[in-house]
Structures are given as C-alpha cells and as structure tokens.
Amino acid sequence: MRPTERSTVDRRVLRGRIAEAIDGVEIPRPFEIGEFVRRLGKHRGRQIHLFAVELPTANDVRGLWLATGTEDFIFHELGTSRLHQENTILHEVAHMLLDHRGNGHLDEAQARVFFPDLDPQAVRDVFGRSAYSRVLEQEAEFGAAVLWDLIGRRLVPNRELDPASAAVVDRFDEVLGEVR
Template sequence: MTGLRVRKRHAALLRDLPAPVPFDARALCEGLAERRGRSIRLIPVTGLGDLCGMWVATDTADLIFHEADTTPPHQDHIILHEVAHLLCDHYPASLSVADHARVLLPDLDPDMVRRVLGRAAYSTVEEREAELLASLIRQRDVPDRTLTGSLRSALDGWRYG
C-alpha cells in the first residue's frame, strides 16, 4: 500500500473518530465504544513480557491491555496503538485464537475469545500502520491539525507490503 492510500484510509478513520477536547485517550475510547455500541475496557497490567499492549476482542467487548509500569504518556500511546489495530481491523494469522488465549490469557476461556492481537503477532506492515495511526490520533490535539512537512514526506515515501 502506498503512502497516499494509507493517508486516505487514515483520513477516513480520523474523520469518523470522536475527538474529545482536551484530548484524552480514555475519553476517546469511551466515545468510540459508544459509537460502536460495544464496550472497550482498558486494563492496566504488569509483566506483559515483550508486549507493551494487547487488544483482545471477545463476543461482547474489546479489551485493551496496556503496561501499567510506564509513564502516562506512554500508556496513552500504547492504548492508541491498540485502538489503531482495532480501527484497522488487523488480525494476525500466525496463531489460532485458542492458541493466543492459552499463551497470553491462561485464565480466560478460549471459546469466549474471538480475536487476540498482541504487538508480537502483527506483521511489520500492520505495526507500522498502527504506529502511524496512533500518532495521527494523538496529533489531532495539536492546534495546527495539518501534517507537518517531515511527516508528509515520510508518508509519501512509505510503502506498505
């Protein structure tokens, strides 16, 4: 996917995204959950290993696990990164849902978990897309909401897949 196609996709996602003022990642999740009619639960945890965050979609809710032992701005970025995966509907094919549930969430019933996404399971393309969208979501709070020249240049040269 070219930088232009990614920009268009992200612009459409951003246009429809609730924009709390002042910006707050948790309030964004509340607004997104309300709009989707599906709860988003933010769950701070420690000891995720190589993961900083993880999105788990169950039949009734989206669970976003994020590292508790880091700074609030870093927690917000992790949450936005996982929200970006949710918005882009990323889904790793490397492990089955049941395998993900057994490895990452041993206390959850694997039949309940519909989809599990963790940073280590995404393709590089999906990781870059989620990182970019997370940054763009956060950038919306900046008074000049246009992309800076250096970010636009990076996007123009960025090729996916």
C-alpha cells in the same frame, strides 16, 4: 527495515481509512485518552474497555487488543509513562480501526500475562488472535501516528513548534517514514 518492507504500507490509504473510521467522533478538549476511547466506542456501537496491567520486562508485548462479538478490550502496560500508555492504546485502536485480524494465536506466556487467573488454554481458545505480521504492525504504528495527528497532539511532549516548522517536520516524517 528493508526497502521492500517499507513499500508494503500505503500510508495515504491508511490515513484515509483511519480518518474515515473516526469521522464524527468528537475529540475531547483537553484530550483525555479514556474519554476519547469511550466516545470512539459509542461511535462504533461497541464499548471499549481499557485495562492497565503489569507486564514482565522480558516480554516484548506492550499492549493487546481483544475483540468479542460485542465489545473490545485493550490491555496496556501499567509500569510506563502516561505518554507511552496513550501511544500503546492508540496503536491497539489502530489495529481495531484497520480491522486487523491476527495471523497467529496467544501463546501460553501471553495468556498468563494478560489473564493470570484463567486457564491459558481457555484464554487461547476464546481469544484466538494476537500475532500480527510485520506489515500489520507497521500499519498499526503508522495508524497510531495518524491518530495523534487527527486528535491534534504530537508525540514529542513539552515542545511546541510554530505551524511552519511543524509542517516541515511532518513533511520530513512523511518522506523518511520515521514517526516520532
């Protein structure tokens, strides 16, 4: 990443926006992504639907958020680990909470992947957003990491850190900008 790209994402502002957006959402304990998304949808007054789909390995897309006038749809990869699915869902939730609007459109290949039984042109006409700028993708990646933190889970499975060590790792993460 070029230094100028890193400076385009204000992490403190994004953290505040994400925290404010989920303020009042009760985090399920133990955490379960489907229940969290259900509660978030109820909080926002818009039902959120999750769909696991088979994605071609050659496709770079691992998830997609589509918004209609009344509901949100999050598509995520079926053929991957639960942790990766959850991270993809949280990445798409971050796009949603940050009110990202794409700067492009679904291409025909993406339309066929997510809606194989529908006419690709009709899908593109209805859901005319999918491509995000690099900055918006960085914001969503950081937003997903913020969500992991706010819900009290770490991305590193089966590894517990004492609070002091976790604080050091988090500080390195903040300074270096590498969310793991």
